[in-house]
Amino acid sequence: MIGKFEANKDLIQELTSSGARRVGNIAGIITGTVAEVTREIGEWITDAIEMNEAAAAARRDSATDSGRDSTERGEETGGPATFETKPTVTPPAADVVDADVVDAEIADPDRPGKHF
Numbered sequence: 001m002i003g004k005f006e007a008n009k010d011l012i013q014e015l016t017s018s019g020a021r022r023v024g025n026i027a028g029i030i031t032g033t034v035a036e037v038t039r040e041i042g043e044w045i046t047d048a049i050e051m052n053e054a055a056a057a058a059r060r061d062s063a064t065d066s067g068r069d070s071t072e073r074g075e076e077t078g079g080p081a082t083f084e085t086k087p088t089v090t091p092p093a094a095d096v097v098d099a100d101v102v103d104a105e106i107a108d109p110d111r112p113g114k115h116f
Contacts, residue, residue, distance in 0.1 A: 002010075
């Protein structure tokens, strides 16, 4: 038969172990949540950047497709554009990067959380 002191020691030992496990589980939940929130914010900002780049590319394509430039609008000559004037096409801005879009869901299939 165990004494009162040893029984209390075992109780305290179990409570401490259980508490440590619970605190560890809670810390893991918080860490995972912070990581998910950070990832979602990063993807949201990436979406905004991609939309901005797509809008810039659409504006360039629209200007190129319609053949608009400063000569056709008559800004350089002071008068309307004629068939004798040769339009010049302005090259795209150098700060726009033409790159493939990588879907984060496909690039990291082992990512915990939602999968679409």
